[in-house]
Amino acid sequence: MRSWSRELWRLAWLATAGLLIGGIVSQAGLGLAAGLAVCLGYHLRQLRALYQWLTLHPQTEPPAASGMWGELFDRLYRYQKSQRLTQSRLRATLARIQESSEAMRDSVVMLDRHGDLEWWNSAANDMLGLQAAHDRGQHITNLLRDPRFVAYFNARDYREPLTLPAPLDERRILQYQITLYGDDERLVMARDITRLHRLEQMRRDFVANVxxxxxxxxxxxxxxxxxxxxxxxxxxxxxxxxxxRMQEQTLRMQNLVNDLLLLSRLEIDQGGNDHQPLDMPRLLEGVKRDALALSGDHHVIMVEVEEACSDRLVASEQEICSAVSNLAFNAVRYTAAGSHITLRWRRHPKGACLEVEDNGEGIDPVHIPRLTERFYRVDKGRSTATGGTGLGLAIVKHVLLRHDAQLEIESHPGRGALFRCVFPASRVSQ
Structure with a gap:
């Protein structure tokens, strides 16, 4: 404010001086114009100095000036200095990020909001075959053309990683994980899991052979x-x-071997050859008869089909029957005599769903995330006594994965349990 007041006094003083001088020679108007012209010339001179400083020598000290112009020069200089310091820190941070990314063994690829390549580390050159001279600005699906990757990229559901052979060497197995950030930009990370894949393959082969x-x-x-x-x-x-007793344990071992063989087949075989529209009421009635036989008619088992749901599930009848049977048999084994068990087929916002619900003791939510692990048991003593193998829910999980479906579990102690198999609309036919 002080500089602004000083400039006003300067303007007033020059105007007054011009009026006085013009009054002496009987040209007051001309004198006033001359005083204002001098003031304007001073400001134009300072403005020219500012322009030259900013365009020609922005890194040097600002021109010497007094009053408002001097304060303006100082403020601009301090602002430029702080901006240079900020830019220097940002450049150093970016350089460290790039150095750390270059040191990573995993491929890191940055994409813009359109899916075009912006930057990648050197590991991506060797792992994905990217070349800076030709590929920058290209869309990612123009370079990684596997239909499974294209579908994964366009689906925008990146909760689970995608495992595929490497584009340059099919003997290498890569695991892709995409993360959304910023303005709909994407970060693609690819990790070489060839060794883990081989170990997993050896484990599956060993279990299947044994x-x-x-x-x-x-x-x-x-x-x-x-x-x-x-x-x-x-x-x-x-x-x-x-x-x-020997016969009981032999039968239990046979069931275990059969379940292990079924799991190995589900993991190794791609499937899809026997998929057809299934008559769900008929399938559930068959599962009901088997569950009643296991129960010895000690449970009340019902089949419910939503009236508005006349849809058929496009799937493998053998695999879906196996999954629903495992859920129904678990409900029989782990609920008391007289409990009610419901097998249900109904519509779902995502497509359709199969549900197996009981009013038994329920499951503590702490155990729910691990229920589909092999041999995981909530109550080991009771599970062994009921004749379960500990593989039923693992089989259900693999069957659903092969049918693009998800398993949802809702249960609380004393409130029973609900196992819901949610199938996408693409798996449902009218």
Whole structure:
């Protein structure tokens, strides 16, 4: 404000001086104009100095000036200095980020809001075959053309990573993870998981081979035990009880081997060859009969089909039947006699869903995230006693993954449990 007042006094003084001088020569108007012209010339001179400083020598000290112009020069200089310091810090931070990204073994690719390549680290050159001279500004799907990656990229659902062979070497297995940030920009990270993939493949092969090799001796053992038990009336009670116990455990081992073989097939076989529209009421009625047989008619099992839902599920009948049967059998095993179990087929906002609901003891929510893990048991003692293998929900999970579906579990102690298989609209036909 002081500088502004000083400039007003300067203007007033020059105007007054011009009037006085003009009055002496009887040209007051001309004198006033001359005083204002001098003031204007001073400001134009300072404005020219400002322009030259900003355009020609912005890094040097500002021109010397007094009053309002001097304060303006000082403020601009301090602002420029702070901006240079900020830019220097940002450049240093960006350089450190780029250096750290270059040091990573994983590929890092930055895309703009249109999906075009902006920047990537050196690992992406070797892993994805990107070349800075040709590929910058290209759309990511022009370079990574695998239909599965294109579908994953366009779906914009990046909660789960995508595993694919590397574009340059199919023997290498890459895991892609995309993250949205900023103004709809995307960060693509690719990790080489070839070693983990091979270990997982070895594990699957080992389980499948061992399970297959166990099937024959178990079948022979079960056959001889059944023959011996036919003669149980002629054997001592102690020996007969031992044979009965052996038969129970042999049957349990056979069920375990069968479930392991089924899991291995679900993991290895791509499937899809036997998919067809399924008659869901008929399928659920069949599962109901099997569940009642397991229960010994000690449970109340119902089938509910929503009246408005005449849709058919396009899927493998064998696999869907296996998944629903596992859910229904679990409900029979882990609920008390007299409990109600409902098998339900209805519409869902995402498409349609299969539900298995019971009014049993329920499950503590702490256990729900791990229920689909192999051999995970909420109550190990009770699970063993009921004859479960611990693989039922793992089978359900893999069947649903093969049908683009999701498993939702709702349960609380004392409130029963609800297992919901949600299928997308693409899997439902009228």
């Amino acid at each position: 399970s297959h090799e166990l099937r024959t001796p178990l079948t022979v053992l079960a056959g001889y035990l059944e023959t011996y038990l036919d003669l149980a009336d002629h054997l001592p009670d102690r020996l007969a009880r031992g044979l009965t």
